[in-house]
Amino acid sequence: MRSVTPVGDTPFKVTFHGVRGSTPCHGPDTARYGGNTSCVSVEAPGTMPIVLDMGTGIRYFGEQFRGRPFRGTALVTHLHWDHVQGVPFFQPLLEKGNELDVYAPAQEDGTSVHDAFSRIICPPAFPVTLDLFSGSFRFHELADSSFDIGEVRVTSRLVPHIGATLGYRLECGGSSIAYISDHQQPYDGSFEVPDSVMELAEGVDLLIHDSQYTPAEFEKRYYFGHCTSEFAMGVAMKSRAKRLALFHHDPGRTDDDLDAVSGCGVSGLEVFAAREGLVVNV
Numbered sequence: 407m408r409s410v411t412p413v414g415d416t417p418f419k420v421t422f423h424g425v426r427g428s429t430p431c432h433g434p435d436t437a438r439y440g441g442n443t444s445c446v447s448v449e450a451p452g453t454m455p456i457v458l459d460m461g462t463g464i465r466y467f468g469e470q471f472r473g474r475p476f477r478g479t480a481l482v483t484h485l486h487w488d489h490v491q492g493v494p495f496f497q498p499l500l501e502k503g504n505e506l507d508v509y510a511p512a513q514e515d516g517t518s519v520h521d522a523f524s525r526i527i528c529p530p531a532f533p534v535t536l537d538l539f540s541g542s543f544r545f546h547e548l549a550d551s552s553f554d555i556g557e558v559r560v561t562s563r564l565v566p567h568i569g570a571t572l573g574y575r576l577e578c579g580g581s582s583i584a585y586i587s588d589h590q591q592p593y594d595g596s597f598e599v600p601d602s603v604m605e606l607a608e609g610v611d612l613l614i615h616d617s618q619y620t621p622a623e624f625e626k627r628y629y630f631g632h633c634t635s636e637f638a639m640g641v642a643m644k645s646r647a648k649r650l651a652l653f654h655h656d657p658g659r660t661d662d663d664l665d666a667v668s669g670c671g672v673s674g675l676e677v678f679a680a681r682e683g684l685v686v687n688v
Contacts, residue, residue, distance in 0.1 A: 423442065426657055444654060453556030478505075494539075508523070512547040558578045563602035
């Protein structure tokens, strides 16, 4: 397991469990960066585990708690399949007495977050319903909000995507992380960054940001709700982030493709492509 550790105090331990967007992928060309969909865990002093999104990568995060008590929090950006597909395979929720608080955006049609998850995890798409899990869920609806989880201050802001979508900022002990997994790049070719995204990313120690498309792909899929690595770097530079983790890799992006963009930072900005198993101390 590779670890990146900066100089100074590091209240946050950030672990990438799934770094792909859209759909899981598997094969020799994606083995080094991994093929699971979005899931990042965050550990902080005096705070129960926090997980960002619940894609297929959450299965691997959950395995460490097999047979152990668990209480934690999931901060979900939105309810697209690649961000919630791992829920039924999260080991702690298969064991009685375990608890998970799930925060997710209020739905545009007025459906509660609980009901929205219940519609996703049920027959015929999945053989069992949420009420049959041994562990307990508590669902919370968010928009532009701020609240505390243990010692961590969480700020959520709506960001441009397709459907109700949040980004998150986490702060603890003077360190900060912004997680913006899905972000619609402007159609008009500009690199304008919304105020909500700037608020989340301003001066953070680590920005985890959508970078799904190449410029050529974006020309054809500009309305799919994502952005290029060049736009992600533009967000990082404008917000004065210290490090940028390129994230939500397209399932067609090979390890060699990701090697080519990792480490291509400019003055004052470290850039790397997120990979499964990578641990970053912030």
